[in-house]
Amino acid sequence: MTVDRRAVLAGGAALLAGLEWSETTSANPTAAQFPRGFLWGAATAGHQVEGNNTNSDTWFLEHLQPSAFKEPSGDACNSLELWRQDLDLAKTLGLNTYRFSIEWARIEPAPGEYSVAMLDHYRTMIEGCRERGLAPMVTFNHFTCPRWFSAQGGWLNATASDVFARYCERAARHLAAGIAVATTLNEPNLMRLLRSLGLPPALLNAQRAMLQAAATSSGTAKFVAANAANAEDIDSMMTGLLAAHRAGRGAIKSVRPELPVGMSLALVDDQAGGPDSLRDAKRSELYGEWLEVAKADDFLGVQNYERARWTNTGRLPPPPGATLNWSGAEIYAPSLAGAVRYAHAASGLPIIVTEHGVGTEDDSVRAALIPAALIELKKAMDEGIPVRGYMHWSLLDNFEWVFGYGPKFGLCSVDRTTFVRKPKPSAAVLARIARHNAV
Numbered sequence: 001m002t003v004d005r006r007a008v009l010a011g012g013a014a015l016l017a018g019l020e021w022s023e024t025t026s027a028n029p030t031a032a033q034f035p036r037g038f039l040w041g042a043a044t045a046g047h048q049v050e051g052n053n054t055n056s057d058t059w060f061l062e063h064l065q066p067s068a069f070k071e072p073s074g075d076a077c078n079s080l081e082l083w084r085q086d087l088d089l090a091k092t093l094g095l096n097t098y099r100f101s102i103e104w105a106r107i108e109p110a111p112g113e114y115s116v117a118m119l120d121h122y123r124t125m126i127e128g129c130r131e132r133g134l135a136p137m138v139t140f141n142h143f144t145c146p147r148w149f150s151a152q153g154g155w156l157n158a159t160a161s162d163v164f165a166r167y168c169e170r171a172a173r174h175l176a177a178g179i180a181v182a183t184t185l186n187e188p189n190l191m192r193l194l195r196s197l198g199l200p201p202a203l204l205n206a207q208r209a210m211l212q213a214a215a216t217s218s219g220t221a222k223f224v225a226a227n228a229a230n231a232e233d234i235d236s237m238m239t240g241l242l243a244a245h246r247a248g249r250g251a252i253k254s255v256r257p258e259l260p261v262g263m264s265l266a267l268v269d270d271q272a273g274g275p276d277s278l279r280d281a282k283r284s285e286l287y288g289e290w291l292e293v294a295k296a297d298d299f300l301g302v303q304n305y306e307r308a309r310w311t312n313t314g315r316l317p318p319p320p321g322a323t324l325n326w327s328g329a330e331i332y333a334p335s336l337a338g339a340v341r342y343a344h345a346a347s348g349l350p351i352i353v354t355e356h357g358v359g360t361e362d363d364s365v366r367a368a369l370i371p372a373a374l375i376e377l378k379k380a381m382d383e384g385i386p387v388r389g390y391m392h393w394s395l396l397d398n399f400e401w402v403f404g405y406g407p408k409f410g411l412c413s414v415d416r417t418t419f420v421r422k423p424k425p426s427a428a429v430l431a432r433i434a435r436h437n438a439v
C-alpha cells in the first residue's frame, strides 16, 4: 500500500502543508499515480445514517402535517449503534480517511445544555477511526440543527453565529485533539444554488407550507432550517451562515490552532454554453462571498455532482444521449476536475474533495464514474492544483433528505430492516484505486 500512514496519523497541518507529498512510481507506468499521503475516503452525515435524531429540526419537519419529506428518517442506517461496522467497511475498502458529522442536536439538546455522553460517543468514534488507520474528517454541522435553534429563526437569528461558535468551542474542547481535518459547515451555499438551478414549484410550495406549520407548532414567527428555507429568506440566511463559518472556525482554532479547518462548498462545474454566457455572473452569485471568506481557511472542501452549461438566458438541458442520474441531471465525469480547477483558481487554497458521487440504481454507472472522474482530477493535479484528498459520497445508501430512501448514493447497500451493509461492485473499484494510490 503506497498511502503514507505516518502522514495520515500525523493528523495535523502537515497533512495539508504538502510536506509529505512526493510522487511515487507506479508498477503500471500508464496509471495515474496519486501523491503519497493522498486522503482516500468515504463520507456520511449524522442525520442521514445515525437514525432517531429526534431533537433535530429535520426530524421535526419530517413528522409535520403537512411535510415536504417523502418519508421520515426513522432508524436510518442505525449508525448510531453500528458505526463500528461502518468504520470496518471503510477500512476493508482500503480507505485511509472517514468523513462524518457530529450532530449538534444530540450534543446541545437544549440551549447551553451539553451532553457529555454524546460528546463521549463522538470521541469514541474518532478513536475508532484512529485505531483502524482512518483519518477522522469531522463536519461540525451537516445541515441539521437542534429544533430549538431553527425555531428561533435558525441562521436568520442575529445571535446564530455566536450560538454556533459556542457549540463549536464546546465540541472542539472534547474532540479536537483526535480530529485530523475539521469543517464547520456543509454546503452553506446550497440553498442559493438550488434557487438558481430551479426546484419544482410543487416542492417549493410543500416546503413553504411545512415551514409555516413548523412555526405555528413551535409558537414562533419563523422556522428556518439550513436545507429548508423559503426563497425570500435565502440571502439573509447566507449572511448568517458566513458569520457562523467565521465564528465557528475561530472557536475551533481557539482550542487547537494547528488543526486544519475549512468548509465544504456545493460546486457545480459551471461552463459557458454560448456567447455572453451567464456563467461568470452565476459563479459570483453562488460562490463569490464564500470563496472570499474561505481565503482565511486552511483548505477548501469541494462537493461536486454535475456541470451546468449557461447560455445568456439560462441553463442548457443535458445533451442528447447523456447518461442521467436519478433526478434526470447529466452525469459528466470531468465535472469534478472542472469544479476543483475553479475552486483553486478563485481561492488559492489547497483542495479536498469532500463529496463526489452519483445517485443511481445502476451501480455500474458509479463504478465507471469513479475512475473516469479521478483520471480527470489527476490531470488537474498535474497542472499544479494541490488536491489533498477524495471522499466519495457516500459509504452507504442513506436518507436523502426530502426524497427519503429513494435515491441511492452508496458504495454499500443497507437492508432497511436488518441494517446489513453489503458492498456493491463500485466499492471494489474505489478500493482498488485507494490501495494502489493510482487509477
Ligand code: BGC
Residues within 6 Å of the ligand: 045, 048, 186, 187, 266, 303, 355, 393, 400, 409
Ligand atoms: C449533501 C449530502 C447529500 C448529497 C447527495 C450533498 O449535497 O452534502 O447530504 O446527500 O449531496 O445529494
